Amino acid sequence: MTMTETPSTAASAPPPRQSLPGRLWAVVRNAWRGLTSMRTALVLLFLLALAAIPGALLPQRNLNTQKVEQYIADRPTLGPWMDRFELFDVFSSFWFTAVYVLLFISLVGCILPRCLDHYRALRTPPVPTPRNLARLPLHHEQTVDATPEQVIELSRTRLRGWRTEIRSGGERAREGEITLSAEKGYTRELGNLVFHLALVGLLIAIAVGKLFGYEGSVIVIANNGPGFCTTSPAVFDSFKAGNVNDGTGMTPLCVRVKDFEADYLESGQAEMFTSNIEYQAGEDLRTDTWRATDIRVNHPLRVAGDRLYLQGHGFAPTFTVTFPNGQTRTETIQWRPDDARTFLSSGVLRIDPPGGMYATEEERRKNQIAIEGLFAPTAFFHGNLLTSSYPAMNDPAVAVDIYRGDTGLDTGRPQSLFALDSEQIRQGRLSKEARVNLRPGESTTLPSGAKVTFDGAQEFVNLQVSHDPAQKWVLVSALAMMAGLLVSLLVKRRRVWIRVYPEADGAGTVGQRRAVVEMGGLARTDQAGWGGEFEQLRERLLDEPELRGGGPARTAPESGQPAEPGATNTAASSTEPKPARDADPTGE
Incomplete structure (x- = not known):
């Protein structure tokens, strides 16, 4: 007879396939977890700093359009491609905005869960006392002349500013055992959260301003x-x-x-x-x-x-043109400082003849006056060459070329405020009639009969x-970020446990007025000086006159430090992995 084995349904059936909505939800959940991790936030912060480099090295269109156009014209192949990638509009580009928004989302998604965890931690009492305090990095044990209740009550009153929790008994506890758990330094995490929340606030404020x-x-x-x-x-x-x-x-x-x-x-x-x-x-x-x-x-x-804001200043020369019929025109316009040390400035001034002076519009345009040259607030001449020796207006003078003709004022084309259109001169529409050096009050007469007088200069200011x-x-x-950072760096997170139980005599009988005190300490972060602070805390809690009694005190020093003479080291080696599990059963 042949026996046929029938496999079980659970073993033979393939695992159920996850539905499409479930798979999509899993992808979204994993993407969100990756985006809101602190590692991703740090990477995005680095990318944001990296993305700002082109904005500092390349000309930006919102600051100087002409410089951007000249940059592109000088690089006919590379320039247009750089413009397509918005390298001349970095801080308003799509890729910079994308990094900025992702960083904001990552920080918010990372900080909010930490705020909830910190809120729960504030409402959670300190963790119970570990079973073996001797395995902590810092440990002390001594016998005192007091009951466990007296020791615990005295320690609780001495631990002002610490969060404390008193527990008694337990499945494996000794008879009459009482424990005290104390923790301090919750402000450290609060400062860390304040720093990151202030960083989010800074990003929001900058975005609103822009x-x-x-x-x-x-x-x-x-x-x-x-x-x-x-x-x-x-x-x-x-x-x-x-x-x-x-x-x-x-x-x-x-x-x-x-x-x-x-x-x-x-x-x-x-x-x-x-x-x-x-x-x-x-x-x-x-x-x-x-x-x-x-x-x-x-x-x-x-x-x-x-x-x-007062951003800068410069000089605006004043010229008066007296036309052959006696009519005058006076103009004052700012010239550009070319030398920031001496304020030697350059510029141009265009003057249109008075209306009705000429019979036709064409004749009027042919008699426009243009003055182009240099202005020195404190003149110094090398022969006929003008320069400036000091930025204050002590001895002003100008060196100018005077043109007559069509200055292009009626064409509607944009022109530079500080230079004439070279095309107008090349085509002969503007002809040079004089080149002179003038001090205030001096003038020159043009072949057409017009007289040009330099009246002096006024100062202008650049306001923003x-x-x-x-x-x-x-x-x-920014101030909140600095305060949160200082708090997170200066505050130390540490825990202290005290276990007290009555001392037993040689026959195993529990005494009435003597108790054994075990004290252990653990720093949540590696901070220098915790050993000294632990010793000061031990002295404040256990070296009271009413607690001093017989029996040697045994103290475990910090890892790497020699034990005091006469003391017995009851602590385990700091290299053992078990103390971390015993000392922090919450896994924080």
């Missing part, structure tokens, strides 16, 4: 010039709005500059810039009230949520209006 802030720069002539009002971005020479800000809805602010003063050392190095200004904001605009104040470098005017609604929170977050 989204809703704006920044504009404008050049204003000093000596009670016309000033400006923040009515629209058009009043600024350069304007940068936030990603969700179109430049409208700015805080109303009007400013006019009364004067400017620069303090220099004998070497010509600038020491301080100060400008006296008047401003209107809020209710002052309706009552036409001007308030006087002064601003200096790194000391801005803070008003109505905005900040007005900045609005960042989250700037205060950036400061608060």
Whole structure:
């Protein structure tokens, strides 16, 4: 007879396949766990720092568009590809934003569970006393003349600032045994959490500032010039709005500059810039009230949520052109400082003839005047070559080329504020009529009969209006980060256990007034000085006069230190792996 073996259903059936939603959920869960790990957060923080390097090395379009265009033009092959990868718009690029957002999500996902764990730890009593205190790195044992209750109560009162838990009895406990568990240093983890939460707050504050802030720069002539009002971005020479800000809805602010003063050392190095200004904001605009104040470098005017910075200064030469019919035109415009040490400046000034002076529009355009050259606040001549010897305006002079013709003012094409269009000169639309050096009050007459007079120069200031609604929170977050970091570095997490039980005599009878005290200590982190602190704690708890009694005290020193003379080392070797399991049964 043939016997056929029938395998069991459980052994023969293949394992059930997980459903598609279950597999998708597993992928999402694993991806979330990987993203919210501290290792991933550190990698993303490193990537964010790495991604910011191109923004520091390459010209950025939001700061200098012309420089970016020139950079691309000089590299016709590589430049367009760099532009496609947004290397000239690093901080608003998709890849920088992706790293920024992932870092934010990773930090939030990593910190919130740790906050919950810390909250549970604060509500959880200290862990029970290990079975074998002698195996801890720090251990002490002695006999005292007191009952276990007296020893425990005295120790509890001495451990102020420690979280304590008194336990008695147990399955393997000796008769009359009482234990005390004490722990200190919970603030260490709190400081660590404060640091990371403040880092998240810093990221949020910076993002809010970039989204809703704006920044504009404008050049204003000093000596009670016309000033400006923040009515629209058009009043600024350069304007940068936030990603969700179109430049409208700015805080109303009007400013006019009364004067400017620069303090220099004998070497010509600038020491301080100060400008006296008047401003209107809020209710002052309706009552036409001007308030006087002064601003200096790194000391801005803070008003109505905005900040007005004094960033720099320069000189604006003034020229008067007297046309053949006696009519005059006077213009003052800023020139660019080319030498930051002596403020030798260059620029151009374009003057249009008065209306009605010429019969046709074509004739009027052919008689426009352009003045291009150098300005020296303290002139020094090498023959006919002009340079500047000091940045203050002690002896101003100009060296200029004077052109007559079509300056391109009516073409509508953008032109440089500091140089003439070389194409206009090459095509003969502008012809040079004079090259002269002039001091204030001096003039020259052109072949056309027009006279050009250099009247002197005024100083201008470069002002920046900045609005960042989250700037205060950036400061608060940075200070909180520093405070949390200091707390996490300075506070030590440590645990102390005390076990007390009545002493038995030679016959095994439990005594009434003598008790054996075991004390063990464990630092949650490797901190220098814990051994000394443990010894001071032992003296404070057990060296009371009412506790001193017979019997030798046995103390286990820190690992690597010699035992005191006459002391018996009852601690196990620090290399054994078991003490960690016994000392920290919670696995923390």
